[in-house]
Amino acid sequence: MCGIIGILGKAPVAQRVLESLKRLEYRGYDSAGIASLEPNGALERRRASGKIINLEAVLASAPLQGHTGIGHTRWATHGAPTESNAHPHATEKVALVHNGIIENFRPLRARLMAEGHRFTSQTDTEVIAHLITSHILAGMDPIAASEAAIGELEGAFALACIFADAPDLMFGARRGSPLVIGIGDGEMFLGSDAIAVAPFTQTIIYLEEGDSAALTRAGARIKDDKGQPVTRPRAQVMGAAAAEKGNHRHFMQKEVYEQPETLARTVGRYVDGFSETVSIPDLGALDLAAIDQIFLVACGTASYAGRVAEYWLESLAKIPVECDIASEFRYRSPVLGPKSAAMFISQSGETADTLAALRYAKQAGLPTLSVLNVPQSTMWRETDCVLPTLAGPEIGVASTKAFTAQLTALAAFTIALAKARGTIDADAEHRLARALIEMPRLVAQALQCEPMAQQLGAEIAKSVGCLFLGRGVYFPLALEGALKLKEISYLHAEGYAAGELKHGPIALVDENMPVIVLAPKDPLFEKTMSNVEEVHARGGKIILISDPPGHGASEHLNVRRLIIPSCDGIVSPIVAAIPIQLIAYHTALSRGTDVDQPRNLAKSVTVE
Ligand code: AGP
Numbered sequence: 172m173c174g175i176i177g178i179l180g181k182a183p184v185a186q187r188v189l190e191s192l193k194r195l196e197y198r199g200y201d202s203a204g205i206a207s208l209e210p211n212g213a214l215e216r217r218r219a220s221g222k223i224i225n226l227e228a229v230l231a232s233a234p235l236q237g238h239t240g241i242g243h244t245r246w247a248t249h250g251a252p253t254e255s256n257a258h259p260h261a262t263e264k265v266a267l268v269h270n271g272i273i274e275n276f277r278p279l280r281a282r283l284m285a286e287g288h289r290f291t292s293q294t295d296t297e298v299i300a301h302l303i304t305s306h307i308l309a310g311m312d313p314i315a316a317s318e319a320a321i322g323e324l325e326g327a328f329a330l331a332c333i334f335a336d337a338p339d340l341m342f343g344a345r346r347g348s349p350l351v352i353g354i355g356d357g358e359m360f361l362g363s364d365a366i367a368v369a370p371f372t373q374t375i376i377y378l379e380e381g382d383s384a385a386l387t388r389a390g391a392r393i394k395d396d397k398g399q400p401v402t403r404p405r406a407q408v409m410g411a412a413a414a415e416k417g418n419h420r421h422f423m424q425k426e427v428y429e430q431p432e433t434l435a436r437t438v439g440r441y442v443d444g445f446s447e448t449v450s451i452p453d454l455g456a457l458d459l460a461a462i463d464q465i466f467l468v469a470c471g472t473a474s475y476a477g478r479v480a481e482y483w484l485e486s487l488a489k490i491p492v493e494c495d496i497a498s499e500f501r502y503r504s505p506v507l508g509p510k511s512a513a514m515f516i517s518q519s520g521e522t523a524d525t526l527a528a529l530r531y532a533k534q535a536g537l538p539t540l541s542v543l544n545v546p547q548s549t550m551w552r553e554t555d556c557v558l559p560t561l562a563g564p565e566i567g568v569a570s571t572k573a574f575t576a577q578l579t580a581l582a583a584f585t586i587a588l589a590k591a592r593g594t595i596d597a598d599a600e601h602r603l604a605r606a607l608i609e610m611p612r613l614v615a616q617a618l619q620c621e622p623m624a625q626q627l628g629a630e631i632a633k634s635v636g637c638l639f640l641g642r643g644v645y646f647p648l649a650l651e652g653a654l655k656l657k658e659i660s661y662l663h664a665e666g667y668a669a670g671e672l673k674h675g676p677i678a679l680v681d682e683n684m685p686v687i688v689l690a691p692k693d694p695l696f697e698k699t700m701s702n703v704e705e706v707h708a709r710g711g712k713i714i715l716i717s718d719p720p721g722h723g724a725s726e727h728l729n730v731r732r733l734i735i736p737s738c739d740g741i742v743s744p745i746v747a748a749i750p751i752q753l754i755a756y757h758t759a760l761s762r763g764t765d766v767d768q769p770r771n772l773a774k775s776v777t778v779e
Pocket of ligand 1: 470471472473516517518519520521522525568569570571655658774775776
């Protein structure tokens with residue numbers, strides 16, 4: 172969602188703040204702004220609603236010269252995405268940017284207004300600027316004033332503040348939203364993630380929950396949640412190139428094409444190619460054999476990865492599984508058994524609902540495992556056992572390479588659990604391990620369907636909607652196909668279990684309705700084909716995604732065909748994810764939508 176950058180620089184910082192904000196665009200936003208401490212000692216702001224290009228235009232006509240500056244991309248929560256609600260918010264004494272939500276802003280605002288503070292926005296954030304100012308006016312120095320102010324806040328925040336009378340100071344604090352410090356050569360940075368500061372430095376410090384930090388150009392003084400000075404370890408971040416599109420037109424396309432590599436990396440984490448065995452490193456105290464039920468909890472695409480895994484876990488590891496959407500989990504009073512474990516799936520590791528569900532499970536005493544892509548994210552720190560997906564930074568809002576990496580980690584987990592529970596023997600483990608090792612090559616082959624996906628995308632783009640059908644593991648994949656298409660092409664789409672078709676959705680089928688059927692040859696293939704016949708009989712435009720045996724067995728049908736390679740059932744949904752990603756991408760291109768930053772969406776959803 173919102174993005175933060177702050178720079179204590181050696182030269183004017185506005186252009187670099189802008190550069191960083193462009194890198195943060197992937198998080199989703201609807202206004203942006205920048206503040207700097209100008210050479211005349213005044214805090215000045217430039218803000219604009221809409222895209223960063225609008226802010227760039229404002230800055231071009233009224234440049235900023237300060238060496239100390241902060242910037243923000245805002246995804247509106249309290250107050251419309253207008254210029255006056257855009258961050259930074261400021262008084263004469265302080266300018267600040269904020270990610271998160273201040274829950275007690277109303278009483279604080281009323282109190283400050285009664286004291287004579289004038290508010291110019293409808294945001295919860297502005298209250299922080301006035302609170303700090305009131306403490307400064309009462310005689311506190313900027314650091315003490317900021318510390319006192321955050322002590323009065325309820326809710327979640329990551330903050331970066333600069334001060335009128337302190338050109339060599341930037342104050343940061345995190346509670347509930349991540350914040351990193353970047354360490355440069357005589358310069359210091361604050362960012363909402365490593366990508367924000369990656370162009371300027373590779374050396375960062377991840378602040379821990381409850382930390383605050385006073386930065387000067389010489390370094391950072393960090394305090395923990397009890398106000399005690401602490402030292403946090405330094406980390407090296409990936410090169411700035413991770414957030415570049417390279418030769419690709421969009422991040423999404425780049426990320427789709429990275430999959431053979433990201434999947435090979437993720438397989439390498441869990442599978443020993445020499446012994447053809449599968450294991451989960453760093454399980455800690457968790458005894459897999461002692462678990463007798465698993466809750467799989469996530470949002471959006473990550474939840475569909477969980478629903479695919481539900482089929483694997485029940486059939487291979489013979490363990491009862493409950494899949495939950497994170498926003499429902501803790502409100503439905505789930506019955507958690509003494510031997511239940513809870514597993515969370517999240518690319519960002521920051522999704523508010525998934526994080527809240529993780530905390531709920533921990534509080535209930537369940538062992539927690541999390542499949543996560545962003546190292547050191549909040550969930551990474553709070554879960555008992557992390558199963559990393561080594562997909563690298565995912566910038567496109569539509570999840571692609573993170574989804575297939577999640578499936579890979581979940582497949583490995585299934586095999587390891589089945590082994591621990593004695594439901595598969597060594598031969599089966601070797602076969603499944605080989606299937607995983609082979610899978611990245613098959614994904615590379617599946618990418619060759621792009622010309623066909625492009626043709627189909629152009630046709631689907633002209634339709635009024637689209638249906639996705641599948642059985643077994645291809646049912647959640649059908650849901651994912653529909654979500655992908657909806658979110659980036661804005662075309663209405665639904666995913667259904669193929670057997671559900673005649674219980675309602677078949678009423679939608681006519682000669683204008685594309686029906687995408689995911690049906691590689693498996694034991695359910697014939698049943699899915701019966702459903703295909705039903706669509707065929709009603710003139711629906713069928714697009715069959717299948718492997719060569721599946722296409723061979725359906726030769727008599729007049730359907731459009733998209734061919735993926737044959738593979739073992741454990742990896743088949745991973746390979747079959749490629750065409751649905753490419754179809755969504757090309758449909759969106761044909762419709763001219765904003766592929767990487769679709770309207771209204773944020774990359775990491777840090778509010779409930
Ligand atoms: C995927 O394309 C979506 N943009 C979205 O559904 C996403 O998967 C969901 O918000 C969960 O995010 P997370 O994996 O970062 O928790």
